[in-house]
Amino acid sequence: MAATLVIVFREVFEAGLIVGIVMAVTSGVAGRGWWIAGGVVAGVLGAGLVALFTGALSELFGGSGQEVFNAAILGFAVIMLTWHNVWMARHGRELAAELKAAGEAVASGSKSLAALAIVVAIAVLREGSEVVLFLYGVAASQGGASWGMLMGGVIGLILGSLVCLMTYVGLITIPARYLFSVTSILIAFLAAGLAAQAIAFLQQADILTALDQTVWDTSWILSDSSYLGRALHTLVGYVDQPTAMQLIVYSATLTVMVVLMKLFSAPPAQRPRTA
């Protein structure tokens, strides 16, 4: 039971941080509950499918199927997060000013929600597929599901969901006028971290070999396998021994995000008036 609890908690905790942020980012947007719930459900179904086909997935791309798949969905999540931030830079103020009643704003508002729902689905899919594989493995090795395993799974799920709730509650206590800036920054670092993770997968598959030497080692301060290290890994992409390419891609993602947000930000003169 203990092993199941730990694994389930750890994976739900990692996905929960991202879901908590997305909930805070979208607080006050009409219909966001359905989008986020939809993302979670899609992620759980996807996790089941990925777990079911892990064997076949591994065989693809000359044995690098898992890495290519992970790098691809991480890259897609980075695009969705960038798109969201750029969209918010343009329309965030209108939303905040409750101007979303206008039909067009609602339509594009749900486009931004869809991007975030995809991010939620990807987070749940990645962590969830490990949970499914692990639970299936435990059940198979002991000839069926046991009460201990079930209890461990349920407690792990509840504790992990608490982390999600705490992230959300912690973020929405931030005054509304700062919340937008705080979540934009969080999303930018989240995207940069995911991009660096995608690079790690390409490096482990030997697809990307340039600049793969370790630049520094901070594992003596904070190991990225500790809980705090894992939380920071998920949130801002903390890695205790990053490679040069990871650092380059991390900074490049942040730079591109900031430049795009500046380029597309709403010019003050054309901002719609509330009256």
Place this chain on the structure above:
Amino acid sequence: MTGRALTSNRLRIGVTVFVAAILALRAGTSVHADDTVSLSLVLKNHLFDPAEVHASPGKPIAIHVKNLNDIVSEFESSELHFEKIVPVGSEVTVYVHPLQPGRYNFYDDFHRATQGYLVVP
């Protein structure tokens, strides 16, 4: 005219940089392919066999792991930058960049008691 010439010049420089980058990446790959150290491990009864493997410093490494447990594993190392699911009965390969001398830990992330070491003298 000048504007267009400028644009096409920029385009040409952009394409050249892009092609150079791709070539550099490919060159990196082909250098690696030649002197890669190949290591093979088996997971059995929740132990790595062998539990300690050795590789020369400064050479890229390929680690092959075959899972002979009756349960799925995740072959992982934060020090060596890899994490990969190993289905029951399958063999997976992870690639590690050239290492400095040291003793590097790897493990089965689904069963943390299962530990092994890669030693670079």
